[in-house]
Amino acid sequence: MATTYKTFLNNDITTTRTLLHEAIPITGSIVSGTYADANIKEYTADLFEGVYDYPYLSSSANHIFDITCGYSPNSPLSASALADGITTAQDRKNKINMYNEMAKVLVGHDITGSIQEFDQDGNISGGGPKIQEAYFLNFARLLTKDEFKKETFLLTLGSGTTYAAPFDVTTVISDYGAANEFRVNSPAGEYGILYSGSAAVEGTGVGLLYYQAGVAVLTASVFGLPDAVTPLGFDEDDQRVEAVLSGSSITDNANDLRHRFENLEFNNTTELNSTIYFCRVNHNEFNYSSNPTYLSSSQIVVKSQTTDAPISFITTVGLYAADNELLGVAKLSEPLKKDPNNELILRVRLDY
Amino acid sequence: MAFLDNSGDIILDAVLTDTGRLRLARGDGSFRIAKFALGDDEIDYGKYDSTNLSGSPYYDLEIMKTPVFEAFTNNTSTMQSKLITFTRTNLLYLPVIMLNTLDTSTKTYTGLNTFLVTADNATSNVILDSASGTPAGVLLGDQTVDSENYIRLDQGLDTTKLSATNPIDQDLKETQYIIEMDNRFGNITSWKGVAAVSSFVDDDNIATYFLSMGATSANFIENLPRDGTDTQPTAQVILGPRGTLLKFKIQTSVDLQGSNYLFETLGSESTITPGDASIDIYTLDTTIKVTGATTGYRVDVPVRYIKKRG
Numbered sequence: 250m251a252t253t254y255k256t257f258l259n260n261d262i263t264t265t266r267t268l269l270h271e272a273i274p275i276t277g278s279i280v281s282g283t284y285a286d287a288n289i290k291e292y293t294a295d296l297f298e299g300v301y302d303y304p305y306l307s308s309s310a311n312h313i314f315d316i317t318c319g320y321s322p323n324s325p326l327s328a329s330a331l332a333d334g335i336t337t338a339q340d341r342k343n344k345i346n347m348y349n350e351m352a353k354v355l356v357g358h359d360i361t362g363s364i365q366e367f368d369q370d371g372n373i374s375g376g377g378p379k380i381q382e383a384y385f386l387n388f389a390r391l392l393t394k395d396e397f398k399k400e401t402f403l404l405t406l407g408s409g410t411t412y413a414a415p416f417d418v419t420t421v422i423s424d425y426g427a428a429n430e431f432r433v434n435s436p437a438g439e440y441g442i443l444y445s446g447s448a449a450v451e452g453t454g455v456g457l458l459y460y461q462a463g464v465a466v467l468t469a470s471v472f473g474l475p476d477a478v479t480p481l482g483f484d485e486d487d488q489r490v491e492a493v494l495s496g497s498s499i500t501d502n503a504n505d506l507r508h509r510f511e512n513l514e515f516n517n518t519t520e521l522n523s524t525i526y527f528c529r530v531n532h533n534e535f536n537y538s539s540n541p542t543y544l545s546s547s548q549i550v551v552k553s554q555t556t557d558a559p560i561s562f563i564t565t566v567g568l569y570a571a572d573n574e575l576l577g578v579a580k581l582s583e584p585l586k587k588d589p590n591n592e593l594i595l596r597v598r599l600d601y
Numbered sequence: 602m603a604f605l606d607n608s609g610d611i612i613l614d615a616v617l618t619d620t621g622r623l624r625l626a627r628g629d630g631s632f633r634i635a636k637f638a639l640g641d642d643e644i645d646y647g648k649y650d651s652t653n654l655s656g657s658p659y660y661d662l663e664i665m666k667t668p669v670f671e672a673f674t675n676n677t678s679t680m681q682s683k684l685i686t687f688t689r690t691n692l693l694y695l696p697v698i699m700l701n702t703l704d705t706s707t708k709t710y711t712g713l714n715t716f717l718v719t720a721d722n723a724t725s726n727v728i729l730d731s732a733s734g735t736p737a738g739v740l741l742g743d744q745t746v747d748s749e750n751y752i753r754l755d756q757g758l759d760t761t762k763l764s765a766t767n768p769i770d771q772d773l774k775e776t777q778y779i780i781e782m783d784n785r786f787g788n789i790t791s792w793k794g795v796a797a798v799s800s801f802v803d804d805d806n807i808a809t810y811f812l813s814m815g816a817t818s819a820n821f822i823e824n825l826p827r828d829g830t831d832t833q834p835t836a837q838v839i840l841g842p843r844g845t846l847l848k849f850k851i852q853t854s855v856d857l858q859g860s861n862y863l864f865e866t867l868g869s870e871s872t873i874t875p876g877d878a879s880i881d882i883y884t885l886d887t888t889i890k891v892t893g894a895t896t897g898y899r900v901d902v903p904v905r906y907i908k909k910r911g
Contacts, residue, residue: 250772253683253897254636262634528637533688535639537695539897540682542646547694547760547841551649555691560649560661564669565640566613567680568621572801573779573809576621576634578672578679579613584644584665589690597637599615 254569255534261527265598269519270398275302275313277405277511289507291500296343297387298503315387316503318469318494319348321366324381326495340498347499351385351466355459357436367466369454371432371442380456382469382494384506393463398516399441400428402458404465407509408472410481415509422471424458425449437462445471469494472509521600528566528595535587536561560588566597604668618676623804639684643667677781677807683897687772694758694841696773698893698900701838701846707753710738713905715886716752717873718742718787720857720864720908724882727909731876739875742787742853742906744794751792752902753848754778754891755825757839765828769842776814777894778822778847783887784808785863786906787853791819796852811894814845822847847891857885857906864908873907881910 279288280300287304297317303310320326322345349364356365356373365373367380388397404422407415424431426449427441438461442454456467472490473481483490484497484505493505536559537543543550543561551560562584568577579597587593617625624632648663673679685695702708710717717739719725725741735741741748756775780789780797784806789797797819799808814822825843837843856863864883872879885906892899 251895251897252686253895254638255686256636257634524634526634526637528639530639533690534686535684536690537685537687537692538641538644538646538682539685539893539899540641540644540646541899542644543682544695544697545647546762547697547758548762549693549695550646551651552693553651555693559687559690559692561639561684562641562644562661562664562667563639563684564643564667565672565680566615567638567640567683568615568634569636569638570624570631570633571635574620574624574801574803575618575676575680576624576632577615577617578674579615580669580672581613583669584641584667586661586665587639587684595613597613597615599617599634 251537253539254573255528255530257526261529263525263527265523265525267521267523269521270516271394271519272516273392273514275392275513277513280507280510280513282507286504289504295340295498295500296347298500300507311391312389313392314389316384316506317347317351317387318382318384318499318502318506319344319346319351320383320469320494321345321348321352321379321381323366323379326382326491341495343499344494347385348381348383351383351464355435355437355440355457355462355464355466367457369442369468370452371434371440371454371457373434378452380466380468382491383456384467384469384502386465386467388463388465390463392517394517394519396438396460396518397458397463398518399431399439399460400424400426401514401516402441402443402465403512403514404443405512406471407511408481412482412485412487412505412508416511419511420445420471421447422455422467427458431460435459435462437464443467523598523600526568526597526599528593528597530563530587530593530595532589532592535563536589538562558588558590560586563587563593563595566595568597568599603671614672616672616674618674618679619805620676620803638680640680640682641684642679642681643669675805676803677805681899685897689772692773694760694763696757696769696775696844696893696896696898697759697839698754698756698775698847698891698898699759699838700900700902701753701755701836703838704753704836705737706749706751707848708737709903710736710905713738715903715905716740716851718851718853718904718906720853720883720906721859724907724909727880728873728875731874731878731880733876736875740850742851743858744790744850744852751848751850752889753846754900754902755837755839755843755846756893756896756898757825757843758841759839760841763841765837765839765841765843767842768827769844773842773896774844775893775895775898776822776845778812779890779892779894780810780812780849781807781890781892782810782851785854786857786885786887787851790850790852791821792848792850793819794850794852795819797821797849812847812849821849851889851904853906857908861908864906868906870910883908883910 409417868885
């Protein structure tokens with residue numbers, strides 16, 4: 250009896266999980282000024298600003314990340330405006346709200362229900378220094394996919410002492426050592442510590458990188474708070490970062506951060522869950538075709554006499570439901586010859 | 602539709618069809634891949650050169666260079682021709698399915714090479730009045746008036762190198778046919794007017810009918826007579842051993858009968874002259890796909906739905 254379908258048996262189907270990584274380079278000039286800020290989307294609510302890879306009014310533009318900042322209600326900056334600050338009550342409220350929102354999602358609550366602060370070394374219960382003033386880079390899912398790949402995040406920031414020459418000195422911030430050492434005590438998944446040196450040195454963290462959430466948290470001190478060795482001019486007036494953070498809007502802070510953005514690169518991760526169908530084609534199967542060109546006056550054109558071996562060529566594998574509905578299609582990149590002298594196993598992978 | 606890059610290894614590029622995604626989204630367990638088939642839509646076997654003087658490695662050189670399309674996601678656009686399994690390797694002839702238009706009641710409409718299907722009773726009546734009977738090639742789709750016309754497809758080995766007095770081998774005889782047609786326009790009935798039940802209607806409104814020999818009393822499929830036993834020897838299109846014949850009619854849908862919308866949206870306007878006078882009509886051209894469920898051979902039957910204008 251002739252057949253055109255072959256039923257899968259239990260051992261013809263298996264499932265796999267594959268982690269796919271892509272290298273994502275973000276050239277700093279795109280962030281700091283290539284498009285004269287036409288790729289920067291500001292919002293009147295002044296809670297964050299969006300960065301695109303092309304002027305955002307173009308349909309070609311892709312959202313790449315958002316920048317925001319804030320400080321903890323426990324930060325000295327939240328008490329009252331600093332002497333040289335010009336902050337308004339709403340500005341301050343916005344920054345506290347943003348810090349709390351980020352902390353609520355990324356750090357969580359303590360046993361009393363209070364929002365916990367970002368911890369410099371991730372050892373929340375062990376106390377230690379907190380990150381109370383922070384800049385946040387919230388990356389688009391388009392770039393991070395399922396998560397950052399650990400120990401691939403490299404952010405280069407200008408740390409020149411003046412606003413006019415930000416890249417005279419640069420600082421590379423990375424999650425050094427995170428492939429083997431990362432934290433799991435966040436409600437938002439795994440996170441690593443960001444360091445500004447060339448290696449992980451305990452107690453010197455300058456931020457946190459939340460892998461699944463796709464968020465980088467940078468302590469404001471990376472730009473030189475008063476206790477830093479070299480305080481730098483963070484805004485156009487060369488004010489220090491604590492003055493800008495307390496005295497300027499979130500949008501202005503985001504713009505000043507972009508001004509010092511030299512380069513960013515990381516690898517993302519996509520978790521592919523696949524079902525693999527092994528299409529086993531035995532020597533005596535699929536050697537003939539129903540292709541209209543296969544016959545000439547009913548005679549098989551690839552045979553001259555009955556003793557010639559039948560030949561067919563495979564270009565497509567169709568995956569069917571029991572009721573013969575076509576559910577999936579796999580294509581070969583070139584025709585594959587099939588005759589009674591060969592057997593094939595076509596491995597068809599369906600990703601979810 | 603781009604061609605796949607074949608400069609490297611052979612890579613399978615698997616995608617879900619629109620029906621696959623629909624069933625997956627339904628979440629009712631209907632998405633379950635149970636079997637596979639192999640297709641060769643891009644291959645032109647006419648390029649197989651068994652006389653190449655350079656030897657057998659060169660016979661299929663042109664075929665092997667055929668570029669292959671990326672996967673179509675429309676479930677009805679791909680796997681048009683499937684590979685077949687016959688366990689024996691000594692077959693030199695394979696059966697085909699051919700439209701039989703030799704008999705008066707199975708002809709296509711004169712000059713159009715298509716079957717005309719009247720959409721409603723008014724159209725049927727005006728044609729019957731004009732032609733003083735049902736013209737050849739016209740199927741009365743409203744089926745309120747009995748008509749002898751129907752569509753007939755014959756199956757068998759179409760060669761004079763084998764005698765038509767011989768019976769066809771059992772494994773070459775088609776006993777089940779699959780008919781696919783647009784469900785918005787109509788449905789399949791037997792030549793006696795008994796409606797067939799579709800197995801499913803997909804996301805593109807394509808209804809699929811599985812018609813098996815002897816499965817119903819509707820007599821969709823019959824054995825074709827051998828030469829010498831045939832009462833109508835001139836009505837045979839299959840020149841060699843014959844298998845079965847499939848005959849059916851089309852009943853138009855309520856939408857086609859009661860509304861001009863599908864004609865105005867998908868069709869055009871024309872005139873026909875079945876008798877002395879011309880009739881202004883809407884037309885809607887489509888094809889009905891008939892596939893042998895066992896042997897996989899496929900034929901597209903051209904059909905034009907017509908409806909009287911004004």
